Amino acid sequence: xxxxxxxxxxxxxxxxxxxxxxxxxxxxxxxxxxxxxxxxxxxxxxxxxxxxxxxxxxxxxxxxxxxxxxxxxxxxxxxxxxxxxxxxxxxxxxxxxxxxxxxxxxxxxxxxxxxxxxxxxxxxxxxxxxxxxxxxxxxxxxxxxxxxxxxxxxxxxxxxxxxxxxxxxxxxxxxxxxxxxxxxxxxxxxxxxxxxxxxxxxxxxxxxxxxxxxxxxxxxxxxxxxxxxxxxxxxxxxxxxxxxxxxxxxxxxxxxxxxxxxxxxxxxxxxxxxxxxxxxxx
Amino acid sequence: xxxxxxxxxxxxxxxxxxxxxxxxxxxxxxxxxxxxxxxxxxxxxxxxxxxxxxxxxxxxxxxxxxxxxxxxxxxxxxxxxxxxxxxxxxxxxxxxxxxxxxxxxxxxxxxxxxxxxxxxxxxxxxxxxxxxxxxxxxxxxxxxxxxxxxxxxxxxxxxxxxxxxxxxxxxxxxxxxxxxxxxxxxxxxxxxxxxxxxxxxxxxxxxxxxxxxxxxxxxxxxxxxxxxxxxxxxxxxxxxxxxxxxxxxxxxxxxxxxxxxxxxxxxxxxxxxxxxxxxxxxxxxxxxxxxx
Numbered sequence: 001x002x003x004x005x006x007x008x009x010x011x012x013x014x015x016x017x018x019x020x021x022x023x024x025x026x027x028x029x030x031x032x033x034x035x036x037x038x039x040x041x042x043x044x045x046x047x048x049x050x051x052x053x054x055x056x057x058x059x060x061x062x063x064x065x066x067x068x069x070x071x072x073x074x075x076x077x078x079x080x081x082x083x084x085x086x087x088x089x090x091x092x093x094x095x096x097x098x099x100x101x102x103x104x105x106x107x108x109x110x111x112x113x114x115x116x117x118x119x120x121x122x123x124x125x126x127x128x129x130x131x132x133x134x135x136x137x138x139x140x141x142x143x144x145x146x147x148x149x150x151x152x153x154x155x156x157x158x159x160x161x162x163x164x165x166x167x168x169x170x171x172x173x174x175x176x177x178x179x180x181x182x183x184x185x186x187x188x189x190x191x192x193x194x195x196x197x198x199x200x201x202x203x204x205x206x207x208x209x210x211x212x213x214x215x216x217x218x219x220x221x222x223x224x225x226x227x228x229x230x231x232x233x234x235x236x237x238x239x240x241x242x243x244x245x246x247x248x249x250x251x252x253x254x255x256x257x258x259x260x261x262x263x264x265x266x267x268x269x270x271x272x273x274x275x276x277x278x279x280x281x282x
Numbered sequence: 283x284x285x286x287x288x289x290x291x292x293x294x295x296x297x298x299x300x301x302x303x304x305x306x307x308x309x310x311x312x313x314x315x316x317x318x319x320x321x322x323x324x325x326x327x328x329x330x331x332x333x334x335x336x337x338x339x340x341x342x343x344x345x346x347x348x349x350x351x352x353x354x355x356x357x358x359x360x361x362x363x364x365x366x367x368x369x370x371x372x373x374x375x376x377x378x379x380x381x382x383x384x385x386x387x388x389x390x391x392x393x394x395x396x397x398x399x400x401x402x403x404x405x406x407x408x409x410x411x412x413x414x415x416x417x418x419x420x421x422x423x424x425x426x427x428x429x430x431x432x433x434x435x436x437x438x439x440x441x442x443x444x445x446x447x448x449x450x451x452x453x454x455x456x457x458x459x460x461x462x463x464x465x466x467x468x469x470x471x472x473x474x475x476x477x478x479x480x481x482x483x484x485x486x487x488x489x490x491x492x493x494x495x496x497x498x499x500x501x502x503x504x505x506x507x508x509x510x511x512x513x514x515x516x517x518x519x520x521x522x523x524x525x526x527x528x529x530x531x532x533x534x535x536x537x538x539x540x541x542x543x544x545x546x547x548x549x550x551x552x553x554x555x556x557x558x559x560x561x562x563x564x565x566x567x568x569x570x571x572x573x574x
Contacts, residue, residue: 008379009379009380012376012380013376013380013383015373015376016377016380019373019391023390023391023394023450023451026405026406026409026447027397027405029405029408029409033408095300095301095304096301098298098301099300099302102297103294103298104284105284106287106290107287117302117310118302118305121305122561123554123557123558124309124313124557127530127533127534128316128533129309129312129313129554130533130534130537130538131316131537131543131547132311132315132316132319135315136307137308151304152304152308155301155305155308172284172285172286175284175286184288185290186293210396213398214396214398214399214401216399216400216512216515216516217511217534220515221538232398232512235400235401235404235516236516239404239407239516248408248414251404251408252408255401255404255405258398258401259397259398262396262397262398263393266392266393266395267393270392274455277452278459
């Protein structure tokens with residue numbers, strides 16, 4: 001702060017409070033709606049304070065769901081989302097860290113070509129090549145499987161670049177010392193590189209978990225069996241299902257449940273989250 | 283570049299194999315297929331295909347629906363970017379003034395990043411629901427009859443708000459980081475010379491913030507063009523009357539629902555061109571700092 005201007009400080013606080021209120025508004029409304037019954041909406045507008053049906057609505061969604069919409073219980077869908085998010089996050093980290101290791105610590109023919117192949121994935125988001133990718137996954141028989149949900153999303157240029165940056169800052173002396181002590185490349189990787197990149201892995205994990213959990217288009221396309229529905233893609237089916245009149249209190253309860261895990265991760269691991277966000281964008 | 287390396291020749295390929303295999307099978311091959319299909323035309327039953335040169339692209343160029351989609355995408359991307367960045371910058375500047383409570387505010391503002399775009403869409407769809415939503419009720423008081431199911435403008439405004447809301451936390455974090463990297467001495471010097479807070483903001487803070495702003499501009503355009511698919515699909519599904527049918531949604535709709543493979547593939551190729559251009563801009567110019 002440059003000078004003391006109480007008026008401006010007050011204005012800053014007011015702006016922030018208003019901003020926080022605007023940002024929180026949709027979630028508050030959803031929360032309130034999820035604690036009422038369907039009849040409470042009949043009056044024309046939704047109530048602005050929570051009602052007494054919180055436990056009832058959430059318990060019903062978690063272990064029964066809405067049978068008319070053809071979606072499984074939200075508990076099942078959340079488990080599917082969790083499996084998909086973990087597979088994507090761990091898979092991306094595993095294949096990126098080994099790729100970065102290969103690119104930084106070895107000289108081999110076609111090294112640049114391999115690097116460019118990985119780089120080019122940045123330019124091909126799933127939305128722009130959706131039809132042929134779907135075709136490939138269908139031909140491989142991966143529809144309605146956890147492998148189909150996760151593997152096509154695992155390739156990652158950003159994660160590879162991140163680990164490459166990290167490895168480039170690790171002093172050569174460490175490698176020399178390891179080699180003098182007789183360590184082979186894999187031992188060096190396991191005992192030196194992995195421990196040194198631990199916080200980067202954790203930060204990346206937070207970002208990738210959110211990325212995986214929030215996938216929408218891909219799970220929507222490749223899951224036709226309700227056993228594999230994920231919660232984010234399932235909400236849409238639920239809001240659509242009952243002709244014209246979704247059961248809003250239940251849809252909103254599902255929406256709250258769908259955002260709970262990633263939001264908890266962001267708030268609980270804020271420091272790692274910010275680190276991951278800033279690093280992956282470099 | 284490392285001076286000390288390992289000499290194995292086979293090992294690096296084994297290490298790269300999973301990434302390269304996935305890249306090839308799920309990225310390069312489908313992309314090549316899209317390019318190939320964009321030059322072909324399938325008959326209605328998918329039995330025979332023939333090479334038609336650039337006619338799929340010409341058809342796009344002559345299609346009023348596609349041109350409309352281009353225009354909608356441009357308007358949508360600009361509105362999302364301006365709204366989200368403007369609001370975030372305001373909040374970031376405000377947080378920069380508060381000292382003790384800044385981390386509390388940051389916590390209260392970062393979590394929308396974690397909300398899935400589809401969920402964000404559903405939340406705003408509910409708030410603006412013409413029969414039971416809060417916003418139409420409020421708007422009715424001031425005399426505006428909100429209906430995103432029939433009004434094209436209302437539908438577009440709805441998806442813009444939902445998409446911009448989701449992006450606020452991202453922009454906010456980067457603006458705060460950008461503001462903190464501006465040396466306080468510059469603003470102090472300006473204050474001593476008699477410049478007020480508003481003048482300091484426009485003459486010092488904003489120009490020095492331009493690398494961050496430019497970076498966010500590219501990121502937000504990419505976000506609005508490609509990551510908002512879920513917002514559209516969960517809410518308006520491109521309607522009413524194509525008013526929110528952005529390019530990525532149209533590719534999906536023409537390919538999966540309309541089964542028009544040639545046209546969908548040609549649209550994919552156009553989109554790839556756009557992503558490649560944006561990526562090149564990001565890597566070539568964002569690095570070079572737009573500061574004065």
